[in-house]
Amino acid sequence: MNWSPRVKPIKIRQLYRYARLGIYEDTLLHDVGWELHARCADIATVADVYREGCVPCPKCGTKITRRIDPLFSKGEGGTREHWFRCPHCTGRLLWRDCRQALRNTPRCFDCRAVLQKEVVLRCACGKTWSQEAYKQSTRTRVLLPCPHCLELVRRPDTPPRDRTTKNRRSEPELQCPKCQSVARHQHGNIECTACGYKRRWRDYRKSLKKKDEKLECPNCEHTFKWQAWRKSVRSLRTGNPQPARDFVEKWRKCRTPQQRMIQIDTLLQTLHGRGPLAPLFIDSGEHKIREMLDDLAS
Ligand SMILES: [Zn+2]
Ligand SMILES: [Zn+2]
Ligand SMILES: [Zn+2]
Ligand SMILES: [Zn+2]
Ligand SMILES: [Zn+2]
Structure with missing residues (x-):
């Protein structure tokens, strides 16, 4: 690419x-x-x-799903936040998207019109905020406008700790590092029934990260390494x-x-x-x- x-x-x-x-x-x-x-x-x-x-394949552009989900892996640029959908326009959102949108374009919390930047932030409807108070508000409010449709959305609850176990069906297929058959993420471990391999999930993920991740394009069979790709787009x-x-x-x-x-x-x-x-x-x-x-x- x-x-x-x-x-x-x-x-x-x-x-x-x-x-x-x-x-x-x-x-x-x-x-x-x-x-x-x-x-x-x-x-x-x-x-x-x-x-x-x-990751887009560098040869043909096909999207290849990584085995490490970056959203749940801090070191990979993830946040441990979770996605939710705007109930009004069904757009996919992270809470921080809602905050960032207001940092880029401050809007009135009341009528959602774009605010005039003077010494204070002023709305045509008469409301004003000091820059500091506005910043504070975007951090603490639990209702913010959806960046797509501007309807108010509620901050989602923090995901429960066992989330990864509950959602494991949506995770990409795991490979046993020892025998390459299908492994499972369960009881906080990665477990392989074929060869009996078992390891703490956290340690497994850490070792994956250190070992680098080999990516193979399902379309053109081109293979490349995640770390090298990451460096190429720095x-x-x-x-x-x-x-x-x-x-x-x-x-x-x-x-x-x-x-x-x-x-x-x-x-x-x-x-x-x-x-x-x-x-x-x-x-x-x-x-x-x-x-x-x-x-x-x-
Ligand atoms: Zn929306
Ligand atoms: Zn939306
Ligand atoms: Zn207003
Ligand atoms: Zn195995
Ligand atoms: Zn390809």
């Missing part, structure tokens, strides 16, 4: 030079926009791997893929040069506010990028 390169700062500068003169150079807008789009799509793909536990990995996802979604809907400029600018403004995120998108050092974004914002 060929990941798309980061966008060259020189093109971005050029775009803004034109825009300042009121010129929307559409060839350049397409150029920069599609490059950003490709990069954003890759960032979203990599983020999905960490959320869903499926420059695409972020805990906050939302700006990239947003851009992918909105860029496709742009119909005019003005709309294209607005979406590119929105993304760059977001990157400007989140320093360490920018080098994922733009091909330059963090310091240089910051200087450029400062320039563009002024």
